[in-house]
């Protein structure tokens with residue numbers, strides 16, 4: 001079977017990581033999950049600081065570079081790869097898409113969730129001790145969203161986030 005590169009596309013709180021937790025490929029198909037949040041959490045644990053502090057210390061360029069390094073390592077092994085980042089702009093997606101040569105199947109899963117529901121979920125997540133994403137930060141991210149373009153992916157599906 002051809003290995004798959006699965007790009008999860010959605011704002012914080014849209015359900016990407018929840019989707020990953022339920023993702024079950026064929027039992028003999030290993031897969032890597034490339035998650036910005038997980039990288040930040042690892043850094044926070046190593047430094048013994050809070051998520052927000054670790055996030056501020058890690059420049060976003062450095063985070064993306066580390067995510068690409070991990071992606072390349074998985075591609076060398078021919079594993080399925082799930083990119084659990086917001087993947088909102090076509091430009092950032094392109095910087096990851098180019099890491100997947102044939103025979104990779106490039107798939108996108110788009111998470112569209114009503115704004116009020118996003119705010120509700122993010123408030124609940126922060127309340128439960130998760131990291132806080134403010135409404136203003138959410139709006140900035142929403143503004144850079146580019147829907148998947150013609151020919152960008154082999155397959156696009158829309159998840160009920």
Ligand SMILES: Nc1ncnc2c1ncn2[C@@H]1O[C@H](COP(=O)(O)OP(=O)(O)O)[C@@H](O)[C@H]1O
Nearest residue numbers: 011012013014015016017018019121125160161
């Ligand atoms: N389909 C869903 N319906 C209701 N709540 C959901 C759904 N998917 C995720 N959530 C909740 O929304 C919050 C954010 O989900 P998460 O998967 O962490 O989003 P993301 O990874 O996109 O930031 C979590 O508290 C999660 O339990």
Ligand SMILES: [Mg+2]
Nearest residue numbers: 016017037084
């Ligand atoms: Mg997540």
